[in-house]
Amino acid sequence: MNETNITTAAPILHIENMTKLYSNGRGVRDINLDIYPGDIVGLLGPNGSGKTTIMKVVVGLCHAQSGVCDVFGHPIEREYEQAAAQMSCLIESPALYENLSAEKNLMLAARVRGLGKQDALNALHMVHLDGYERDKVGRFSLGMKQRLGLAIAMLGDPKFIVLDEPINGLDIEGIVETREMIVRAAREKGCAFLIASHLAAEIERTCNKVAVVHEGELFSFTTMDEALRRSPTLEDYFLEEVRKKRGGAL
Amino acid sequence: MQLFMGVFRGEIAKLAARKKYIVFLVIEVLICAIVLLVQMAVEHASGIGLRGLNLRMMLLGFFISIYIPLIIFMGACDLFSSEVSENSMRASLMRPASRFKVFFAKTFAVYLLGVCYLFALFFVTVILEIIGGSSLHGFFSSFGAYLLDAIPLLVMALMAVFVNQLTRSSTLVMLICIIVLVGSYVANLFLPQVGAVLFTSYGQWHNLWIGTTLPFGAMIMKIGMLLGYGMLFFCGGYYIFERKDM
Numbered sequence: 001m002n003e004t005n006i007t008t009a010a011p012i013l014h015i016e017n018m019t020k021l022y023s024n025g026r027g028v029r030d031i032n033l034d035i036y037p038g039d040i041v042g043l044l045g046p047n048g049s050g051k052t053t054i055m056k057v058v059v060g061l062c063h064a065q066s067g068v069c070d071v072f073g074h075p076i077e078r079e080y081e082q083a084a085a086q087m088s089c090l091i092e093s094p095a096l097y098e099n100l101s102a103e104k105n106l107m108l109a110a111r112v113r114g115l116g117k118q119d120a121l122n123a124l125h126m127v128h129l130d131g132y133e134r135d136k137v138g139r140f141s142l143g144m145k146q147r148l149g150l151a152i153a154m155l156g157d158p159k160f161i162v163l164d165e166p167i168n169g170l171d172i173e174g175i176v177e178t179r180e181m182i183v184r185a186a187r188e189k190g191c192a193f194l195i196a197s198h199l200a201a202e203i204e205r206t207c208n209k210v211a212v213v214h215e216g217e218l219f220s221f222t223t224m225d226e227a228l229r230r231s232p233t234l235e236d237y238f239l240e241e242v243r244k245k246r247g248g249a250l
Numbered sequence: 251m252q253l254f255m256g257v258f259r260g261e262i263a264k265l266a267a268r269k270k271y272i273v274f275l276v277i278e279v280l281i282c283a284i285v286l287l288v289q290m291a292v293e294h295a296s297g298i299g300l301r302g303l304n305l306r307m308m309l310l311g312f313f314i315s316i317y318i319p320l321i322i323f324m325g326a327c328d329l330f331s332s333e334v335s336e337n338s339m340r341a342s343l344m345r346p347a348s349r350f351k352v353f354f355a356k357t358f359a360v361y362l363l364g365v366c367y368l369f370a371l372f373f374v375t376v377i378l379e380i381i382g383g384s385s386l387h388g389f390f391s392s393f394g395a396y397l398l399d400a401i402p403l404l405v406m407a408l409m410a411v412f413v414n415q416l417t418r419s420s421t422l423v424m425l426i427c428i429i430v431l432v433g434s435y436v437a438n439l440f441l442p443q444v445g446a447v448l449f450t451s452y453g454q455w456h457n458l459w460i461g462t463t464l465p466f467g468a469m470i471m472k473i474g475m476l477l478g479y480g481m482l483f484f485c486g487g488y489y490i491f492e493r494k495d496m
Contacts, residue, residue: 022495056495056496059344060343060344061340061343061344061495061496062495062496063493063495080346080348080349081253081346081347081348084344084345084346085346087346088344089344091340091344092337093337095337095338095339095340095341095344096338096341097264097267097338097341098336098338099267099268100263100264100267104263104267105341107260107263108260108263108264108341109341109345111256111257111259111260112253112256112257112260112345112346112347113256113345113346114252114256152341
């Protein structure tokens with residue numbers, strides 16, 4: 001779907017030879033990734049493979065040791081505000097203030113983006129949390145917190161959204177709604193997504209591109225159509241790519 | 251500026267949502283009322299006119315040296331180490347405001363918290379003095395003293411913020427800050443030469459300006475010392491905050 005974008009539009013996210021290693025030696029090495037408007041890129045990999053580290057560098061929560069990471073053409077390290085102006089994210093569990101109400105949590109994010117109370121309430125409505133605006137987040141279930149995290153991420157119609165395990169804790173309806181919301185935003189508004197998950201089936205249903213991450217390395221990055229042309233399911237594609245890189249062994 | 255104000259208002263909202271700050275404000279009022287009642291009781295029993303004593307200045311020393319620094323330490327812990335350990339710091343850092351703006355807004359919010367307690371003390375003592383039938387003599391000079399004492403509170407806030415960057419345990423931060431505060435008071439008591447170069451010895455800043463004024467050279471040195479401490483804590487704290495992986 002985005003073959004034309006790849007050749008014509010400027011990438012929203014450009015990562016080149018990016019390396020981020022923690023003191024324990026874990027992290028990611030030599031990552032290369034370009035994301036264009038309308039792309040829904042799924043980062044697929046097992047737990048601890050480096051998906052979250054890539055996302056943290058992209059949103060400026062972690063500092064890469066080397067390489068390039070540009071968002072909307074701005075280096076995330078040096079021009080954070082310009083890079084983050086149209087970007088939002090939900091990394092790991094939603095970062096919420098448990099002693100504040102849902103509305104106040106949203107308002108904290110809304111004020112920084114120059115938005116008002118009505119925008120915050122609209123975002124709550126979008127994730128079906130109307131009626132809970134005055135309730136303290138500490139009393140919310142995991143699924144409700146995840147919905148609120150998604151509402152904060154979607155606030156102000158950003159053009160690039162980074163979501164780490166977005167369906168974590170959601171019920172079936174919530175999973176379907178989230179998926180539809182992502183696909184709709186990409187198709188209608190040209191919004192780009194970088195989504196991490198260890199669930200191949202979910203990536204297959206939601207994303208139009210897939211990047212396989214394993215042990216801190218990016219094994220492959222291709223369109224979903226291409227991945228499914230090579231293998232019957234994304235799960236098979238993932239196992240095949242890992243096997244190929246390891247010379248036949250899993 | 252709009253971006254900074256958005257972050258700053260958020261930090262104030264976070265502090266305002268914590269009920270303990272209201273409780274501590276009530277305790278502050280109660281301490282003032284108790285002191286006034288004791289003053290009146292002593293006066294009644296002994297017949298010595300104590301009401302001539304300035305309640306505003308009498309309580310300023312205790313609050314500026316002990317009570318308000320503790321509030322500042324608590325505020326700094328709530329906005330820094332607690333947020334890091336509760337994983338909510340990421341919420342502040344994932345918004346389109348630079349780390350400098352976030353750090354500055356949080357630090358300024360902590361300072362403002364201390365200043366609010368300081369001026370609450372002033373207004374409470376004034377009201378109590380009016381109720382107690384005092385003449386409110388030296389109103390403007392005591393207001394000036396409060397204004398002057400608000401300056402070293404900034405260094406206190408910067409110190410607390412700096413210590414918050416060293417560990418994510420708010421209990422440990424509180425402990426370190428209290429040890430630094432008490433340690434410096436003790437040093438000031440037993441080793442006046444050492445105490446003179448510690449920032450905590452400038453807590454009651456008004457003493458330098460009101461009453462016996464120090465020579466110009468000594469004043470410049472003390473201002474420079476306070477500025478130096480402030481810059482050191484701010485730069486050190488910001489450097490660690492900026493480089494931190496969340």
